[in-house]
Amino acid sequence: MDELKEIIRLCISYVFRRSICDIPTNSLNKTFATLRNEIKLDNYLTSIKAFFILRNDYKEFPTDDRFTAAFVNRDIYNMRSRNFVLSHLENFNNKAPIKIENFTIEHIMPQNSNLCDEWKGLLGDKWKEVQKRYLHTIGNLTLTAYNSEMSDKPFFDKMEIEGGFKESALRLNGFLVKQTNWDETTIQERAKLLAYKAVRIWEFPQLTDVELEPYMDIEKLVQKYDLNTYDFNVVTKILFNALDRRILNLSPDIKREFKKLYIAYKMDTNFVDIVVQKQRLRISANMKFSQVHDPHDICRDITNLGRWGNGDVELFFEDMDDIDKVMEVIEQSYDLHAE
Template sequence: MNAFKSNIYKYLGGTCQYLIPLYQRTYSWEKEQCARLWSDIVNLHTTRREGHFVGSIVRIDEDSAAGSTLAMIIDGQQRLTTLTLLLVALRDYAAANEDCGVNPNKITDTLLLNQYETGSAKYKLLLTQSDRDALIKKIEGAPIPGSLKSRVLDNYAFFSGQIGKGEITPSDLYDAIGKLQIVDIVLDRQYDDPQAIFESLNSTGMDLKDSDLIRNHLLMGLDSATQTDVYNNIWRPTELLFDYEHQSELLDNFFRDYLTMKLGRIPRKNEVYNEFRTYHNNSGLPIRDLCQDIYSFAKHYSDVHFVRSDDAVLKSLYEDMKAIRMEVAYPFLLRVHDDCDKNLITIEELREIVRLCVSYVLRRAVCDIPTNSLNKTFATMKNDIRQDDYLRSVKAFFILLDSYKEFPNDERFIATFLTRDIYNMNRCRYILGRLENWDNKSVVSLENLTIEHIIPQNPHLSTDWMSALGSGWSEIQKRYLHTIGNLTLTAYNSEMSDSSFTEKLDMPGGFRESALRLNKYIVSQTTWGESQVNERAAQLGEVAKRTWPYPTLSDSELATYRKQDDSAPQYTLDSYDQINAFNKMLFEKLNLHIMNLGTFVRREFKKLYIAYKADTNFVDVVVQKARLRLAVNMKFADVIDPKGICKDITDVGRWGNGDVEVFLDSLDGLHDVMAIIEQAFRLQDAE
């Protein structure tokens, strides 16, 4: 490895062509980074400093041909590309303003082109294929197709705008750019490992995404011809499945869900790349086959995320998923869609499974069950699917969920649905829209509709409303105002406002003129009060049960999926030999604090200890004669223990789970012990 001090004009002024390899990420700097660079350049001029360091550029030189050198950029393409765009913008301004003091031809001939080369070899900087065309067109001054999207174009426009403002003269700008200092780092192929260097850049604060590192891992090791083939025919089509504006973020999310689906567990956000590398090494798949597998699942992922499907029913279900933000189900649904492709299930069964997933998430939201465990439920769900009895096994899985993972049955769902505040749920408009369009052959567009309270929200009701509601009008308004029976949709919310029920019925655009099925019961009434709200709520509840169905299986079908553990012994606190009045008192206090960590915490009395679980055990309590011994389920190196009360029991035989041991022998230590337990609990809650 050799390093040289240089400036941007010296760096671009030779005969070298700088090539961004296919495995590199696309050009990703946004306006914020460009604005910072512009500010640095202007400040460099105004303060009359001799130079400003903008970072290093790491390259590997290829064999020279015809006197020129081809350099592969390992790091620094963002800076190099941005400075090139600034020079193109300055050149174009100079070409249009001949007396500005800058020679546009000099910029083109010395900094943008190798003028004695032909074809693509003549360009000083050659980007990856997704950005290459945009940069070449700007350098050549060629027309830009309206369909071409690239940050190259966005940032060129930014610099053109800044130059046009006249904050700094073009000649001063040209001089200031020449003062930008870089460190030119040239790697030695014989001694330096480009892949290791590329990966290390991420650990030193460079903003590389997991998808950047994964692309590098897969493509860098291929020979040039295979690399080009895999990139053009598999990898680039995968990237193009995702939205241009948020491509890197969505790809990172996809890879985490892809690994979750493959591994049956959720990788930590900061471990996705390492987990992928391990998965690849263990899978034994050739890189081409793995990339093709990634493309197949990315197609399903992007179809769901962007609501794309030729199947009208699936497309409607994808819209539901987007409306209620159920990305947590993506890992499981990736597997189900792939199994449909493999003809393990029919398209009808795929629809029903997706519908059940929507129902599961929506019913839990209505019943206000904490969502903390949903991602883990869907992550492990594939492990309970029987390929020879696919749909029934999915239904059985949902039916047999209990405690904090429960799929609310009709009784619980409707009891809550009829009485809870639906209006202040962020899914309120979705709920009303689905009730309107359920089993409706002529789907109603909700675009211009807003939520209407039939009994108005104004606490100062008119005399007409007070009379209609009766002597307890204030309590009735408070109790039913935001419930489903009092909510509907209208395009005339502002017109209706606090009007009486009769006025809302008959005004222009009122309920009688509405074609909405939501208003069918309303227009049959002459007055509106408690009984009407309850009756309409009951009717909508029946529709809700069909809109978001509960899975059904006969007892005999379900029996084969029930765990046969009836013969297992049942334990209580009194089952432990060491239990006495003192440690029982300690346990009861500790138990109260642990159970208060969340409504989804479960406690199980085991033969040797008491287990507390969220998704799995986070602390196990062993009853000892004069104290309680706690096994905390986390790595000892990760525990924050300012009081020094924890003991490392890694690889030491103990009852319970985890590498951390702590004791509770008096109530004085309860607070400190809970501080340790909460860490393990939060780790299970972390995404």
């Protein structure tokens, strides 16, 4: 029974971490369908842990570092699972768990775009930017039974009023009562503390190298590349994240592979490859140039020219406004290889 509980917790952690990291969900059905093929009846729990640890690319189980980075910055308030998140943070290792239905979500820094002078003074000259960036993030969210009383009141009033933070018995408010200020720094600090707790609630599976080794085949032992292999900057990372999401959303059957010099997306064979350049992404669509329909005139014929990647169609992605045009070409290549 204990093993079953741990397996269920791992499955929940896998789905939840991916949700926080904004990884497309369209592969989950196939991932769980193939899980049964990896289970070893003589070592049930270990084989399932190994399955999750060894997932890569679009099936990955986000690591602690990736999960933490996403968790502190994610818009938690507008997620459907926001009550799930806050109740678990409050009730973790709590022998007297609360019923979240008795509470409402409170924005410590208010949602009102016309903040009072006290709040503007606390947040500083860039109060608008701070409010926009952190308003709905975990560092600025808590629970209270006195939401209407708190309303848009200044931080010190929320602390001192009847039923305010100083009278709260909630663990989520333990950090707040120690503060004399509420600004970008304190929001970030609280977010990190809650992220540390989240990593323990929604755990990554743990196995030693010795325990994991029997589940690794020769292919997995070969040198592996990942996103850190490529020379991304702020611009190209934004472009890549957007395009990567669009490509993977085409089908749960798409496999993404990190090669030494490019990133490949494939069915049985590559249908598109991406090379990271200084200020743009170079894209190779794996089809004949005569096959491409190019109404926007963004493609180039590279037949018999030496390029990293596969195919005779080359195009570039350097402006987010062009993503639909780029995807039109990529979808043509995908359709050819999906037949």
